[in-house]
Amino acid sequence: MISEVKTPAQKQADGATLSAEASREMLQLLVDTIRDYAITILDPRGYVTTWSPAAERLKGYRADEIVGRHFSAFYTPEEVASGKCVRELEVATREGRFEDEGWRVRKDASCFWASVVITALRDAQGNLRGFGKVTRDLTDRKNSEDRLREQAKEILEMATVPIVQVCEGIMLVPLIGMLDSARTQQLMERLLLRLTETASPVALLDITGVPAIDTQTAQHLIETIKAVRYVGADVVLTGVRPAIAQTLVHLGIDLSNVATRSSLTAGLRVALSMLNLQIAPSNAHR
Amino acid sequence: MNPETISVVRVRDVLLVTMPADPDDATISALQEKTLDAMDQHTVKGLILDLSKVEIVDSYFARVVAETAQMVALMGGETIIAGMQPSVAITATELGVSLGRTRTALTVDRALDMAASTQNHSKSPHS
Amino acid sequence: MSVRDHGEVKIQTEPDIAVARRAVRDVATKLGFGVTETARIVTAASELSRNVHKYAGRGVMQWRALTNGQANGLELRFEDHGPGIPDVAEALREGHSTGGGLGMGLPGAKRLMDEMEIHSAVGQGTIVTVRKWRR
Numbered sequence: 001m002i003s004e005v006k007t008p009a010q011k012q013a014d015g016a017t018l019s020a021e022a023s024r025e026m027l028q029l030l031v032d033t034i035r036d037y038a039i040t041i042l043d044p045r046g047y048v049t050t051w052s053p054a055a056e057r058l059k060g061y062r063a064d065e066i067v068g069r070h071f072s073a074f075y076t077p078e079e080v081a082s083g084k085c086v087r088e089l090e091v092a093t094r095e096g097r098f099e100d101e102g103w104r105v106r107k108d109a110s111c112f113w114a115s116v117v118i119t120a121l122r123d124a125q126g127n128l129r130g131f132g133k134v135t136r137d138l139t140d141r142k143n144s145e146d147r148l149r150e151q152a153k154e155i156l157e158m159a160t161v162p163i164v165q166v167c168e169g170i171m172l173v174p175l176i177g178m179l180d181s182a183r184t185q186q187l188m189e190r191l192l193l194r195l196t197e198t199a200s201p202v203a204l205l206d207i208t209g210v211p212a213i214d215t216q217t218a219q220h221l222i223e224t225i226k227a228v229r230y231v232g233a234d235v236v237l238t239g240v241r242p243a244i245a246q247t248l249v250h251l252g253i254d255l256s257n258v259a260t261r262s263s264l265t266a267g268l269r270v271a272l273s274m275l276n277l278q279i280a281p282s283n284a285h286r
Numbered sequence: 287m288n289p290e291t292i293s294v295v296r297v298r299d300v301l302l303v304t305m306p307a308d309p310d311d312a313t314i315s316a317l318q319e320k321t322l323d324a325m326d327q328h329t330v331k332g333l334i335l336d337l338s339k340v341e342i343v344d345s346y347f348a349r350v351v352a353e354t355a356q357m358v359a360l361m362g363g364e365t366i367i368a369g370m371q372p373s374v375a376i377t378a379t380e381l382g383v384s385l386g387r388t389r390t391a392l393t394v395d396r397a398l399d400m401a402a403s404t405q406n407h408s409k410s411p412h413s
Numbered sequence: 414m415s416v417r418d419h420g421e422v423k424i425q426t427e428p429d430i431a432v433a434r435r436a437v438r439d440v441a442t443k444l445g446f447g448v449t450e451t452a453r454i455v456t457a458a459s460e461l462s463r464n465v466h467k468y469a470g471r472g473v474m475q476w477r478a479l480t481n482g483q484a485n486g487l488e489l490r491f492e493d494h495g496p497g498i499p500d501v502a503e504a505l506r507e508g509h510s511t512g513g514g515l516g517m518g519l520p521g522a523k524r525l526m527d528e529m530e531i532h533s534a535v536g537q538g539t540i541v542t543v544r545k546w547r548r
Contacts, residue, residue, distance in 0.1 A: 192372030230375035232392035
């Protein structure tokens with residue numbers, strides 16, 4: 001492609017640049033045609049002065065219904081009462097722009113999740129002539145994000161607790177999250193099955209990943225320990241952080257007959273010594 | 287042999303009692319009688335209760351086991367429960383029963399090892 | 414194989430407790446309950462059948478397969494014309510049975526099942542109904 005330097009007159013003749021009027025016409029065409037962004041103009045006090053087809057589609061108002069009304073019509077009553085609209089214009093005035101994501105209200109009172117940019121429009125002398133408001137409907141994206149967050153939370157809470165054989169005779173159970181009834185039952189069944197299948201004498205229950213202990217979680221832990229002992233294995237409880245230790249004492253939970261340690265390493269040492277106690281008697285018979 | 291009866295054999299210095307899968311109350315109470323009879327006949331130092339076939343432990347079964355263990359203890363012996371099934375362990379925990387002063391072992395083999403090692407101590411196992 | 418959806422076991426002698434257990438195990442397994450869930454149901458049935466035998470001498474256990482539209486379940490109903498329970502709330506409140514044979518083991522059975530209802534009148538009898546739903 002050959003690049004030449006042309007004079008403005010030449011450029012205009014080419015059609016490569018637009019006259020001021022044609023420019024305005026094209027920009028208006030942009031505002032009227034664009035579907036994804038609702039573009040409106042507010043006067044310096046926040047009253048709607050121009051409207052667009054996209055704005056009508058998004059917010060439900062026809063131009064004759066909304067022009068001249070205050071833009072707080074798009075906000076929830078609580079937000080208006082808290083002065084949100086006033087604040088937005090203040091920020092835009094002061095800093096040139098205001099950006100936000102939040103719920104907006106349509107004419108039929110339904111809500112949509114919007115991304116909004118309010119820009120202060122100043123003339124060459126710097127006088128505030130009004131505000132440009134560009135709104136984008138992000139409801140679908142927000143719903144997807146919310147769903148993903150819910151699922152991630154569910155997965156984290158419902159995820160099967162892994163049971164890992166760290167060496168012959170020791171099963172490690174790294175608990176993550178809170179222990180509710182359902183999880184405890186699931187865990188007990190799987191852990192006991194694994195211990196009996198492999199004839200492993202020690203279950204290393206690590207609670208480093210348990211954010212907090214309440215009475216319910218502590219009871220579930222105690223029950224799990226009881227059941228493990230019934231099948232002939234034993235438990236070492238590790239990952240007992242200072243905060244957890246404090247909670248356990250304050251709740252009056254008695255773990256005095258359980259081997260507990262603050263670190264997994266220390267717990268592993270205890271577990272290994274438990275195994276040695278198991279091994280020695282057999283050796284004595286050979 | 288009737289699958290619902292208890293088997294009692296002496297192995298080394300302990301009594302090995304094997305419980306059937308779902309004993310009725312009469313069979314469960316026979317546990318006590320048979321254990322006491324056997325301990326009378328043989329010089330045994332303890333009892334290993336093999337529960338590996340047992341599918342249900344209700345409060346009556348648990349009570350009889352606890353009482354039997356107590357009697358064995360009074361006679362200077364120790365009771366080891368071996369091979370409890372996971373589902374039984376879970377329901378026993380949820381039912382809230384106590385099996386008395388008993389130790390537990392994953393298998394009869396381990397229980398025999400445990401019983402042998404305890405005998406090596408000069409002190410009584412219950413101190 | 415057809416699955417009957419209801420049945421009953423008369424509890425008249427002590428061996429009937431074991432008969433009730435076996436019937437319940439059979440039904441629970443056929444309804445698709447897992448090993449541990451079945452153990453819970455059978456243990457609860459054992460406790461409640463034993464109550465009937467111990468306190469009333471005789472009674473009946475009725476079982477019923479249930480469906481609530483989303484899940485399948487099993488209902489067990491124990492009825493007797495025995496002395497009745499003077500204080501149901503107290504019977505349910507007692508501490509976990511320590512296997513000492515004291516108390517009725519009702520808290521234990523309640524713990525093992527999903528739902529429990531007790532209707533009792535002194536001098537007339539007792540009806541204990543329990544349900545378990547398949548997860």
